[in-house]
Amino acid sequence: MPESASAVARKTGTEAEELEFEGLSGLLGYCVRRAQGAMHRDFVASLSSLDLTQKQAATLWLIGANPGVSQVTVAGSLGMDRATMMSLIDRLEQRGFVLRKRSTSDRRRQELHLTPAGQTTLRKAKTKIAEHERRFTARFKQSELAALLSALRKVAEE
């Protein structure tokens, strides 16, 4: 239970309680979840001034790169379901970052576009995200990082 257990124990003031993990810390799922938690916390802290979550930022990113994209396409590309994407877009629209425009060629669709405010926010976010990324990727050599990304993509295959 070396790794993060001691770090957290230090954070709570109590020194390592010598917990028995019985293999839990050797599970891939456990390690992925811990890594995601660590990056998520740093992400939220990094973008606190912009008040964006990971998914909100990723959504702005994709809309910015694909103006007119539909909600389901963004949802599918990010591994989310459309109901969740709905409320996410609702919030981004409410904050004036995104516009919904009914498609003329397929009137079921909502075409998504960034407002100027959304573009500005996305640009600022990209800067913050780059710094956030650097804090973690700096821990690896380039070849290690490439292997890590490749492995994570293999895990994410569904």
Next chain:
Amino acid sequence: MPESASAVARKTGTEAEELEFEGLSGLLGYCVRRAQGAMHRDFVASLSSLDLTQKQAATLWLIGANPGVSQVTVAGSLGMDRATMMSLIDRLEQRGFVLRKRSTSDRRRQELHLTPAGQTTLRKAKTKIAEHERRFTARFKQSELAALLSALRKVAEE
């Protein structure tokens, strides 16, 4: 008909939309989040018969391996805060899996123990988790997996 868990997966498969990612998919944080999402969905599906989340299972696991452990210690070891751990323990206690016992040596503490029902559930969960793990770890050679786990622990360092 709306099939159970594969709704998201099918949507991803349906996507011949060729989205422009503009570097998003090259970000470590994005890959970690996607990997976590994929494993989380499979975990929930795998343990649907037991109705346990990742954190609930991990909590049962740690209590089972460390009878009498305190709430903050479990929370710290799993990277959660104590308020969240409270409601998590509340639920496990309500379902008859966990017992709180005031410590005699430090009366601030609640010592956590598994009930027989909790032990049974944990045993079943470990079997399901092993199968779930195998579905993902089977994608890697042993050396690749070791490198992946090592890298993820490095990411999780805080």
Next chain:
DNA sequence: TATATTCGTTTGTGCTACATACTATTCGTG
């Protein structure tokens, strides 16, 4: 044309995170 599917939407439930504040208890230091 009849049927199935897709997209957006709404509603509801549940888990998680985090902040804040409060009590009871224990610890550390003067």
Next chain:
DNA sequence: CACGAATAGTATGTAGCACAAACGAATATA
């Protein structure tokens, strides 16, 4: 020893996210 600081648990409130189920409108397909 006393007192303030720290700790453990608790309660409350806000928020984001996941997922299920259902619906109407539009479109695709047989």
